[in-house]
Amino acid sequence: MDKFLIKGPCQLNGDVTISGAKNAALPILFATLLSDETIILKNVPELRDIKTTLQLLRELGAQAERNADGDVVITAGTVNCQKAPYELVKTMRASILALGPLTAKFSTADVSLPGGCAIGARPVNLHIHGLEMMQANINVEEGYIKARVDGRLKGARILMDMVSVTGTENLLMAAVLAEGITTIENAAREPEVVDLANFLNSLGAKISGIGSDVLTIEGVEALHGGTYAVQPDRIETGTFLVAAAVTGGKITCHKTDPSLLDAVLLKLEEAGAAITTGDDWITLDMQGRELKAVNIKTVPYPGFPTDMQAQFTVLNTVAKGTSTIIETIFENRFMHVPELARMGADIELEGNTAICRDTESLTGAQVMATDLRASASLVIAGFLATGETTVERIYHIDRGYEFIEDKLQGLGGNITRITG
């Protein structure tokens, strides 16, 4: 298993180009199942989850490859199988996103239940309930969600019990080919849902209310092909900005979208960083400035994202003052805390709250990555710490950060991948 060796402390400075968003690219890739025609996707990051999705699409019978320009070209008109097997789903929870499109397009879908996850139980009851409202008959048998529908799905009024990102995406994809009108109320407003909806409309779907918590979808009979560029990764952007802030550096993130990062940028300013933005760039300058601890509560968009919580936990361990971090989205998303404690962080956990007290400095240690954003936080901590940090199980980070060590080395980070 690969690991990272980081020699700290090092300050991150310079320029970095942001990749396409994993969490936007994934639903968009699954949405290509809804069309028989060829779709060209630009700005799709090269990540383990993307490779898994392309493999799954090919196993279903689609043609799905990267061309010489790096674009992903998919033709799903050849799909002849509607089963997402356990072997793939267990490596990537987002495979659940096959359920909506397969049911809508082929009236049948067998998708392995994803099971639990390090950050929480993550049930998919809302995905199932929404499809049932659209007249799908769903059984869970032998570890699979088996959806069947007589002809097309039927438009319905769906009120989501809680805000679910992939739940909203699955139902949105299903509704575009359903007969009649569907409304999804209490829909997730995350930018990745917006990107998916814009992509679907570019293929001929009729979705309105995009960006609000009520999506209205007038079903159409078919979607055509097209070309679409995936939005920049707001979480990758935020991760680099935090890394620069905690190491006292100055960086510019290019090819990003500051409008997707309001909550994160406001917290970074509150923490003492100087932020300047343009249409597609963000500069953070922390040189010679004092880092102050900030209170965080994770909530659905447009509030502070859970996917940035671990990175801000590191910030708060070295920033001046005591702060609280409340995680309201996932019940077990503090797995990085005991690892950070091994590096000298002073963090007290009480249920879903972490109380962070400032520490003079962290020291390098051998630590274990437990999930994607926890891995990122440990890498950031490695840059802060004095001495050598080894981050093990970095396959988690490879799920979500494209060319991570190249980008960090380009900013002056002393980080090496040890393969094994």
Ligand SMILES: CC(=O)N[C@H]1[C@@H](OP(=O)(O)OP(=O)(O)OC[C@H]2O[C@@H](n3ccc(=O)[nH]c3=O)[C@H](O)[C@@H]2O)O[C@H](CO)[C@@H](O)[C@@H]1O
């Ligand atoms: C691939 C992808 O886009 N992943 C993101 C997506 O995950 P994902 O879509 O899995 O997260 P959800 O928004 O669905 O989860 C939010 C909460 O709702 C609960 N829930 C969800 C569905 C359901 O049927 N029943 C239920 O109880 C979950 O357990 C969790 O407590 O949104 C999360 C919240 O922003 C992010 O952290 C993930 O990075």
Ligand SMILES: C=C(OP(=O)(O)O)C(=O)O
């Ligand atoms: C939790 C995440 O991803 P996933 O939903 O794919 O596990 C994430 O991107 O931080």
